[in-house]
Amino acid sequence: MANIEVGGKSYETDEEGYLVNLAEWNPEVGVYLAGTESVDLTDQHWEVINFLREYFEEYQIAPAVRVLTKAIGKKLGPEKGTSEYLYGLFPYGPGKQACKIAGLPKPTGCV
Amino acid sequence: MSEGAVKKFMFVNRKAPYGTIYALESLEVVLITAAFDQDVSLVFMDDGVYQLKKGQQTKGIETKNFSPTYRALEGYDIEKLYVEKESLEARGLSEDDLLVDVTVLGRAEMGALMNEQDVVLSF
Amino acid sequence: MLHIINKSPLSNDSLGSCLRVAAPGDILLTEDAVYAATVGNAFEGKLREAMGRFKVYVLQADWDARGLGDRRIEGVSAVDHGGFVDLTISNNCCQSWL
Numbered sequence: 074m075a076n077i078e079v080g081g082k083s084y085e086t087d088e089e090g091y092l093v094n095l096a097e098w099n100p101e102v103g104v105y106l107a108g109t110e111s112v113d114l115t116d117q118h119w120e121v122i123n124f125l126r127e128y129f130e131e132y133q134i135a136p137a138v139r140v141l142t143k144a145i146g147k148k149l150g151p152e153k154g155t156s157e158y159l160y161g162l163f164p165y166g167p168g169k170q171a172c173k174i175a176g177l178p179k180p181t182g183c184v
Numbered sequence: 185m186s187e188g189a190v191k192k193f194m195f196v197n198r199k200a201p202y203g204t205i206y207a208l209e210s211l212e213v214v215l216i217t218a219a220f221d222q223d224v225s226l227v228f229m230d231d232g233v234y235q236l237k238k239g240q241q242t243k244g245i246e247t248k249n250f251s252p253t254y255r256a257l258e259g260y261d262i263e264k265l266y267v268e269k270e271s272l273e274a275r276g277l278s279e280d281d282l283l284v285d286v287t288v289l290g291r292a293e294m295g296a297l298m299n300e301q302d303v304v305l306s307f
Numbered sequence: 308m309l310h311i312i313n314k315s316p317l318s319n320d321s322l323g324s325c326l327r328v329a330a331p332g333d334i335l336l337t338e339d340a341v342y343a344a345t346v347g348n349a350f351e352g353k354l355r356e357a358m359g360r361f362k363v364y365v366l367q368a369d370w371d372a373r374g375l376g377d378r379r380i381e382g383v384s385a386v387d388h389g390g391f392v393d394l395t396i397s398n399n400c401c402q403s404w405l
Contacts, residue, residue, distance in 0.1 A: 298329065
C-alpha cells in the first residue's frame with residue numbers, strides 16, 4: 074500500500090501503483106498515473122481510457138487485451154482495434170498500463 | 185498458446201452467488217481459461233442458476249456484484265451457457281429471469297453434454 | 308465418465324444432482340459420501356434405483372474409518388487407493404462434484 078498526492082488530495086494505491094478505490098478516480102488522477110508510467114496523454118489515449126471506464130462500469134471487470142482490442146475496433150473503428158495501435162499508445166501493454174491510468178484493477182486473465 | 189489440440193472444458197456451477205466464494209472463483213477461472221482458446225461450456229444447475237438472476241444489488245451486503253460480468257463472457261467468445269431445466273423450475277424461475285441468453289437443457293441432454301467433455305470442473 | 312462424490316447425501320445434494328443429470332457411468336463415493344452406500348440410510352432407495360445405470364464404488368479407507376463394516380449395500384464395490392487410480396484411468400474424464 075502507498076499513497077499518491079494529486080491536487081492536494083491523497084489517494085491510496087496498491088504495491089503496483091493501481092488505485093485501490095476506483096470510485097475516487099478523476100481525470101486529474103489519470104494524468105498523474107500516466108506520469109508515473111511516462112505516458113503523455115493525447116486525445117487518442119483518452120478515447121481508450123474512457124472506453125475502459127465505460128467497459129468496467131458495464132461489466133465490472135477490466136477486459137483482457139484481446140477482448141479490449143476487439144471491442145475498441147467495434148466502437149472506435151477497425152484501424153484502432155489492433156494491438157499495434159494500442160501498444161503504440163501504451164507501450165507496456167494496453168491492459169496493464171491503460172487500466173492503471175484509467176483507475177481500474179489489473180485485468181482478470183492477464184497472464 | 186495456439187498450438188496443441190483444443191479441449192472441451194466444462195464448468196459446472198452449482199452454488200448460489202454470495203453465500204460462498206465458489207461462483208466468483210469459477211467466473212475468474214473461466215475468464216482466464218478464455219485466454220487459451222479452448223472450447224468452453226458453462227453449466228448452471230441447482231443453486232448455481234441463482235448466479236444468473238437479474239437485478240442483483242449487493243450494496244447492502246458490501247460485496248462486489250459480479251453478475252454484470254456474465255454479460256461480458258460473449259466478448260470473451262464464451263457463448264455456450266447451459267441451464268438445467270429442472271433446477272430453474274424448482275426455483276420458480278424462467279429464462280426471462282436470467283441476465284444472459286442461455287440454452288435450457290433437460291437432464292438427459294445435460295448428461296450427454298457432460299459426457300462429451302475432456303475436462304469437467306465443478307464449482 | 309467417473310463421478311466422484313464426497314458429501315453425505317443426507318446433508319448435501321451433490322449425489323442427488325449427479326444421479327439426476329449424469330449419463331450412465333461410474334460413481335466413486337469417498338469421504339462422507341460413503342454413508343450413501345449403507346443399508347438402511349434414507350438415500351438407499353435412490354442409490355439402488357440408480358445402480359441400474361451406474362456402477363457404484365466406495366473408497367475402502369473412508370468406509371473403514373467410519374466403522375461401517377458389513378453394512379454395504381449389495382452390488383456396491385469397495386476399492387483401495389490403487390483401485391481409485393484405476394477408475395480414473397479407465398474413464399476418459401472425471402468430475403469431482405462439490
